[in-house]
Amino acid sequence: MAETTHPRPRTHSRGHIIALLGAYALSGAAALTYEVSWMRELSSMFGSTAYASGILLSAFMTGLGLGAVLGTWLAGRSAHPLRDAARAELAVAAFSVITLLALRLLPTTYFDLIQGTGMSGASFLAVQFAVAFVVMVLPTTAMGATYPLVIEAVGRRRELGGWSGRLYSSNTAGAITGSLLAGFVLIPLVGLKGALISAAALSSVAALMFAALAIRMSGAPSILRSAEYLVLPIALLALLAIPTSTGAPLGIGQVYFYESSDQYEHLADSSKVLYEEEGVYSRVTVYEDPWGIRTLANGALDEGNSGDYDKTTTTMLALAPTASASNTRTALVVGLGTGYTSLAYHRLGFEHVTTVEINPEVPPAATYFIGELPQDDSWRVIVDDARAHLLTSTETYDAITSEPSWPWSSGVAALFTEEFMSAAKARLNPGGVYCQWLPNYLLEPEDVDMMYKTMRKVYPRVDVWAINFPEDAESELLLIGHVDGSGPSVQQTAERILELLPPFSAENPVVTEDTLSAYSRLGELEEAVADPSVPLNTDDHSTLEYRVFRNLVDNVISQPKER
């Protein structure tokens, strides 16, 4: 590396150029395979928030930038930059072992690091950036070093723009291929570790191609030292040796429920995994704890369980709109989850229940909660984005329930906006109702004001029902929007709720006559509608998404646990 630069042949055959661009495309494919795999794991820990996406992408790009600085320094001193580019690619493969190890060991440390520290939202995000940066810095720096070395090897001053264009586009073409390959083929088929091994293999092939081209194009005396060749098999063996994680990942979804990582891991160890599938979105898991409670985990988010409390909420999400609608023939449920809401609609006598679920791994997981799904036309599960389905479908319904995942998730946030509520309204029959679930335990009163005002902008009448648990009044809210002025009054709805309760209360002690009640702040909500300082939750300003996450950090994660 200390050798001084000597003249290198600067004319290249067409074959060499194609091979060089191919090697750099492989490097890009490997980089995106790593990126997709790492970000999937880190997103589980951090939550799939817009904040986390920005942090992860930023940490990755910062590593590439540092690598570019390092590569520039090396390029100015290297006799054979392509040989050093080969070394950089081997370093990527080697460092990916450290990153995988960190991803295996980090969740418990991270969990305990963020629990009960009293840290502010900004400090919390700074910790997330630091964790992501430390995990990815070594391999991303090596990735970033490749470009300056390659362009130094081939570029002449008067053709540098052309070379940078060719290299950039071939690398980007490889990156597109790598992202599709990782997301749709490798991770679903061979899991995260398999994807990382594939990426390491791609890096190694790119390294060998650069090394061979170093001899052909710049007259390097030898390829690599013998010891350097050992990096590849050692890295692959190390990747193979790192144990595969199973069960629900430990992440932000568990922070709400457990006091420490030890408590969660003790429970996870004593639980039985009934279903586990690595899909294009996440790993979907169903596990059963020692008390027989089954939990559905989507990535590191608990999406529902078979406990009486969760069953109460999911049942009320069908019962309240049923009692509020003029007709009860057709229903649409946004988000299958455990399937209890769709099942409740079925049990309440709806002739056609349609459920839209974005994650194809969830419907088979739901059978562990509600049994085999009915195989007739009274029951249909569509795997699609609910919003795209509502916008492009022409079917109409008497009741629509929206109970997607947590509103802090960036993909889910679009199911809480004014525009989504309007899309749902367009699919309602006369006398139909739209039911919006809100996790009141994560909201401040001003957040509820905002959501009520948003609903009232779309629906002429909005009823607000609170779900009460024995020691937790108004824990969750159901906002029922009426498509028109028809339908039962609030008093009539309350009476119908009591009529519909008995079969559910007979099998669930948490379901009582006090479970649903009119929300206590109705008067304040109406004032909020007229208050111009209360914002709307829209596609353009998805305020709820950010407020809920801030509330989660300030009111839950950073608070000492006393549950």
Add this chain to the structure above:
Amino acid sequence: MAHNAQAVRATPAVDRKALRLPFGLLLAAVFAAGSASLVYEVVWVRQLGMSLGSTAIASSVMLSAFLGGLAVGSWLSGRKADESPSPLKSLVRIEIAAAVIGAVSVPVLAAAGRAYVLVAVTTSAGSETSLVLRALFSLVAMFIPAALFGMTFPVATAAAARLVDVDKAGGGISAASSFGSAAGAAAAGLFLEPLLGLTESAYAGASLNILAALLALAALTATSRLSRG
């Protein structure tokens, strides 16, 4: 003015240290342009996802359309950048065009989304046809502007090659672009979207493009002065 950069390089009297200023300004321009590009990427994928959906396939199609545009723009502009009498002037033009496109991008993407919905409803598209339609609308909506952004990298590299050595030109532009992208991703996720929303985030992106244009113009002016002096 057209051959100022070459003139600077060809004139032994010009102190190489004096070229640090225009090179520094160029790096700052690339940093700003890289930031803008990531702001747009984040905002556009989100905006188009409102209509096309957030399924894994739809998201990948949108991202691929954006990256594909960058790749094609980069490929096409590279050679021309070398032949350009003044890559810095080309860079100024590219950034101004990017600012205009960025500023109007959110309403245009919203309209593209509505057009997709209209076509999908009218044709009662099944899932496979729907996927083709989503890919088509993503390409139309994102490919051309992304191709424009893709031109920045080779044009800036060609400009840098007329100011400094090859290693510093290639690596410097790459580093500035990566650090700019890192800043843009962080800004979009942590500040712009939460505080300003999508439309105004795109305006922020356009402002970064204008800043990049001004910095490139300043670099151009500095090299002109050097060649005159």
